[in-house]
Amino acid sequence: MGDVLFERLCIIGPGLIGGSIARMARARGDVARHIVTTAKSQASRDRVRELGFADTVAETLAEAVQGADCVVLCVPVGVYAKVMEEIGPHLAPGCILTDAGSTKSSVVRDVRPHLGPGVRFVPAHPMAGTEHSGPDAGFPELFQGRYCIITPLEDTDPGALGKVRAMWERAGSMIETMDPATHDKVVAMVSHLPHLIAFTICSTADDLAEETREAVLKFAASGFRDFTRIAASDIDMWRDIFLNNREALLEMLARFSEDAHALGRAVRYGQAEFIEDRLARGRKIRRGLIERKQA
Numbered sequence: 001m002g003d004v005l006f007e008r009l010c011i012i013g014p015g016l017i018g019g020s021i022a023r024m025a026r027a028r029g030d031v032a033r034h035i036v037t038t039a040k041s042q043a044s045r046d047r048v049r050e051l052g053f054a055d056t057v058a059e060t061l062a063e064a065v066q067g068a069d070c071v072v073l074c075v076p077v078g079v080y081a082k083v084m085e086e087i088g089p090h091l092a093p094g095c096i097l098t099d100a101g102s103t104k105s106s107v108v109r110d111v112r113p114h115l116g117p118g119v120r121f122v123p124a125h126p127m128a129g130t131e132h133s134g135p136d137a138g139f140p141e142l143f144q145g146r147y148c149i150i151t152p153l154e155d156t157d158p159g160a161l162g163k164v165r166a167m168w169e170r171a172g173s174m175i176e177t178m179d180p181a182t183h184d185k186v187v188a189m190v191s192h193l194p195h196l197i198a199f200t201i202c203s204t205a206d207d208l209a210e211e212t213r214e215a216v217l218k219f220a221a222s223g224f225r226d227f228t229r230i231a232a233s234d235i236d237m238w239r240d241i242f243l244n245n246r247e248a249l250l251e252m253l254a255r256f257s258e259d260a261h262a263l264g265r266a267v268r269y270g271q272a273e274f275i276e277d278r279l280a281r282g283r284k285i286r287r288g289l290i291e292r293k294q295a
């Protein structure tokens with residue numbers, strides 16, 4: 001076992017991601033000596049106490065971050081500014097502040113103004129998750145074999161970056177670094193647009209007349225079902241992601257809409273070759289994911 005990375009690791013928001021980090025740290029023993037957390041609702045705090053994946057469940061944000069040498073924000077990206085306003089004054093100089101948020105430009109925008117002297121900020125995003133949320137949803141292996149994207153800033157402290165990197169490596173992740181704007185474009189394509197499409201296809205099906213809707217549910221195994229898994233994801237989290245990655249998401253949506261119309265046009269005019277080319281590209285991408293063990 002390597003050196004223990006943190007004396008007191010504070011996880012703000014012990015849901016799917018925060019709860020998985022805590023469980024992973026617990027299971028390994030070399031990430032933190034003490035794990036402290038806090039959640040917004042009394043019910044969640046009580047549930048975390050029952051589940052027992054943290055050493056301390058604090059009643060308030062200020063109390064949770066007190067004396068922590070690493071704080072990980074695992075809350076919806078829409079509440080970062082509010083949470084930072086509350087914890088900012090209580091972060092100790094030297095403390096590492098990192099996060100798991102799905103957008104990065106908005107996170108930098110909302111966190112930076114609240115950083116006190118000596119607080120070392122390292123924005124990060126584990127590219128791993130499920131459609132489930134809350135304290136019961138997490139598990140220690142969630143990040144194994146998955147990428148974690150870190151988006152260091154010009155002034156990010158190399159020592160802090162190294163520790164955050166080590167935490168994700170111990171969680172079993174592969175690390176990539178990029179700037180926040182590039183991150184936001186990449187995830188708009190691979191994560192945010194697919195979720196937007198999944199939510200939309202479910203609404204479209206739901207808008208159908210009563211009789212047809214019944215048939216959709218009955219015969220869902222024909223393709224629709226795979227969309228419903230991601231469409232079951234948390235509403236607060238995805239509303240916040242869409243609103244906080246607006247430009248990149250709208251750009252990818254525009255490109256997608258154009259391409260979808262082009263395929264529709266090929267269907268209308270019987271352009272078999274165009275259709276075959278699109279289908280072949282889909283198969284190629286799927287094979288690539290399987291080869292990279294990301295399928």
Ligand SMILES: NC(=O)C1=CN([C@@H]2O[C@H](COP(=O)(O)OP(=O)(O)OC[C@H]3O[C@@H](n4cnc5c(N)ncnc54)[C@H](O)[C@@H]3O)[C@@H](O)[C@H]2O)C=CC1
Nearest residue numbers: 013014015016017039040074075077101102129130133134
């Ligand atoms: N769910 C997923 O698959 C992934 C989520 N993320 C990101 O990780 C973060 C957490 O997501 P999940 O763990 O899935 O969510 P979750 O819903 O399972 O947990 C969210 C946690 O945030 C707390 N919270 C919510 N509003 C709060 C507020 N106003 N003040 C204080 N605490 C508050 C809740 O008590 C809960 O513990 C989000 O930023 C999300 O975008 C990143 C990668 C994957």
Ligand SMILES: O=C(O)C(=O)Cc1ccc(O)cc1
Nearest residue numbers: 102126127128129130131191
């Ligand atoms: O469940 C799925 O398929 C996901 O896409 C999980 C996910 C959700 C949000 C992220 O920022 C990263 C990963």
